[in-house]
Amino acid sequence: MRQYLAFTKKEWLEQIRTGKLLVMVIVFVLFGIMNPAVAKITPWMMEMMSDQLAQTGMAVTAVEVTALTSWMQFFKNMPMALLVFLVMSGSILTAEYQKGTLINIVTKGMKRWKIYFSKMCIMELIWTLGCLLSYSITYGYNAYFWDNSIVHHINFAVFTFWLFGFWLISVLGLASVFCNSSAIVMIVVAASFGASYLAGMFPALKEYSPSYLMESAGLLAGEGEISAYLGAILVTIGLIVVGNVISVIGFDRKNI
Amino acid sequence: MDILEISHVSKSFGSNKIIEDLSFSVPEHSVFGFIGKNGAGKTTTMKMVLGLLKPDAGELFVNGEKVRFGQNTTNRYIGYLPDVPEFYGFLTPREYLKMCGEITDMDKARIKERSEELLALVGLETVNKRIRGFSRGMKQRLGIAQALLNQPRLLICDEPTSALDPVGRKEILDILHSVKEHTTVLFSTHILSDVERICDRIAFLHEGKIARKGTMEEIKNIRKGDSIEIEFFRPQDAARFLQIQEGAVQTERTKVVLSADRQTDILTIMKQLSENHIFIQRLEQLEPTLEDLFMEVVRK
Secondary structure (H helix, E strand, O other): OHHHHHHHHHHHHHHHHOOHHHHHHHHHHHHHHHHHHHHHHHHHHHHHHHHHHHHOOOOOOOOOOOHHHHHHHHHHHHHHHHHHHHHHHOOOOHHHHHHOHHHHHHOOOOOHHHHHHHHHHHHHHHHHHHHHHHHHHHHHHHHHHOOHHHOOOHHHHHHHHHHHHHHHHHHHHHHHHHOOOHHHHHHHHHHHHHHHHHHOOOHHHHOOOHHHHHHHHHHHHOOOOHHHHHHHHHHHHHHHHHHHHHHHHHHHOOOO | OEEEEEEEEEEEEOOEEEEEEEEEEEEOOOEEEEEEOOOOOHHHHHHHHOOOOOOOEEEEEEOOEEOOOOOOHHHHHEEEEOOOOOOOOOOOHHHHHHHHHHHOOOOHHHHHHHHHHHHHHOOOOOOOOOHHHOOHHHHHHHHHHHHHOOOOOEEEEEOOOOOOOHHHHHHHHHHHHHOOOOOEEEEEEOOHHHHHHHOOEEEEEEOOEEEEEEEHHHHHHHOOOOEEEEEEOOHHHHHHHHHHOOOOEEEEOOEEEEEOOOHHHHHHHHHHHHHOOOOEEEEEEEOOOHHHHHHHHHHO
16 A cells, blocks of 8 residues: 555656646636636627628527536537646656566565556546536536536536546556557547447447447437436446456566 | 576567577676666566567566566566667656655655755755756656666666766766665676676677676676787887787777787797896786677677
């Protein structure tokens, strides 16, 4: 446990001292503010553009903005925050291979799986805190401007999105065990996302694909049931567990 | 007792055979020089000892325990200084040593005590800036400090002096020499003067095999000095000596070399010099240098 904590402490200090944590906090705060802000200015923007739209034959009536508009923005924008987060974390292991910094650590008798889980935990922690940050900021503004109570299953929908990010983190970890370049790691992450998206196109697989977790925004307006996401949740958790097991086995055999 | 034993180890990368049936052992409390050309397989051997590479065949033992690739428990006996040690630039030396101490499960007070001791030993005790701003020499010194932190039984250094200036080299060698009492030192190098300075045992690695090994004396005795060099003050003295002594060869204006198999030959020569009133500056039995031996091994 002491080994694990010592290394995790180093990971945390790295996030703080290299400024990565600050950047992530700023990103998640900005995304949190952006959702209600975009919702708030939507009527005004519509009005600004109404003349142009009228010329093309579209008539703009008064747009009614509610907390739902803002939450819809949340689910539209957060994948962007996830992307920024993944790109920032892409070199979490590969940078150590390239610099050779793990050699000192491993030759001191540090168990390799502890190194791996330290890294995963830091990423998962930042992802979780980031989601909470954006969520609470959006929630606060929405409560102030509108009324959150008209939106259904918001916590569950945020949870499934968070789980989707959690899955991509485990893919990133897995790719980092087997690839030495952060560019390839990012390609593998993107390909995994693409594969799950493709799987979602087949009606038979749709509800079991991790990317289905990103469609939970529909629940907010009262479309569909929570239980429809159970399959995707279980499959995703299964993929995370299997991915981590393969990573730990592979990491033990890696030439560092 | 042998702290390290390497037995019939082979390793290739693809079709490239790096190490072939390598066997040698390192007794405790020695400074063991592991010598070879660049690319001879020194680093590969060390990485196998550390469990960082998997040997294709053969076994390695550290302190009697078998080395296993991957999760390697024998590393607790070993301190390792890589050829270019790399650290986390955002930590200070003390923070880095603290983390290392916690990883090796030393208790808190001991970490603090050892850190101060070692930072003083390597001359970094007043440095409080982050490692990012360190020079190569400073990193090498911090590398030694981290390798010695938990008082390992075996210290493995991979070309610790190759990249340093003469002052830095001398400092590192002095440190390695000073830890000899508690720790066996195995260090690889291609700088032979370093070996002559501190090693008591050596092994020449050539083309994946041990070409020569033994104590420093044994190695040097392989080809005992068989010639004598005399240096004169004036060239004309050298010329006179050449006339009276058969078989002498002039190597420089004032230097003459001649073969002398036995030590009594030296006395005969001295007698001749004195009888002929030839003044000399220096008379020396030439020892074969490690460099001669090394070249001999490499050319073979």
